[in-house]
Amino acid sequence: MKIYLIGFMASGKTTVGNELAHTLGYRFIDLDEYIENKYQKTIKQIFESKGEEYFRIIETEALKEVASFDGDFVVSSGGGTSCFYNNIDFMNQNGITVYLRMEVATLVARLIDEKIHRPLLWGKNRDELNEYILRVLDERKKYYEKAQVIVDADNISPDDLARMIVTMTTQR
Numbered sequence: 001m002k003i004y005l006i007g008f009m010a011s012g013k014t015t016v017g018n019e020l021a022h023t024l025g026y027r028f029i030d031l032d033e034y035i036e037n038k039y040q041k042t043i044k045q046i047f048e049s050k051g052e053e054y055f056r057i058i059e060t061e062a063l064k065e066v067a068s069f070d071g072d073f074v075v076s077s078g079g080g081t082s083c084f085y086n087n088i089d090f091m092n093q094n095g096i097t098v099y100l101r102m103e104v105a106t107l108v109a110r111l112i113d114e115k116i117h118r119p120l121l122w123g124k125n126r127d128e129l130n131e132y133i134l135r136v137l138d139e140r141k142k143y144y145e146k147a148q149v150i151v152d153a154d155n156i157s158p159d160d161l162a163r164m165i166v167t168m169t170t171q172r
Contacts, residue, residue, distance in 0.1 A: 106155075
């Protein structure tokens with residue numbers, strides 16, 4: 001089985017993904033980390049040198065490469081992975097998608113000190129960050145909500161989320 005975690009940046013995809021993979025005895029793949037290893041550049045460096053459009057193309061290629069791997073695994077996708085090039089449909093056809101839904105206030109609190117590492121957030125103050133998250137979540141909602149499983153992830157520990165996801169995905 002392949003499980004793809006989707007959701008906004010800082011929604012816990014990597015942390016929960018690691019816990020979920022451990023719980024299930026699956027391999028864990030962080031898509032951003034896979035891209036960084038493949039291209040020997042950070043996501044930030046790729047954005048700076050080639051731009052978002054180029055990044056989205058190689059992200060889609062990386063998703064398809066990872067999906068072709070044998071065995072059971074959990075993939076932590078990037079925050080925008082599911083929103084470009086029909087990737088959400090591809091993930092739905094090739095595994096189970098799980099949307100980790102979070103409130104805007106939680107995302108702002110998690111991202112305010114992390115924005116230097118996130119190319120799409122550079123230079124934004126708290127109010128601008130809040131407005132950005134509201135706008136982008138509104139744009140991405142139609143993709144995120146195509147997930148086969150939707151989990152409200154606010155105020156739930158990663159291990160509890162992993163257990164919830166195991167229950168929800170094994171009932172499918």
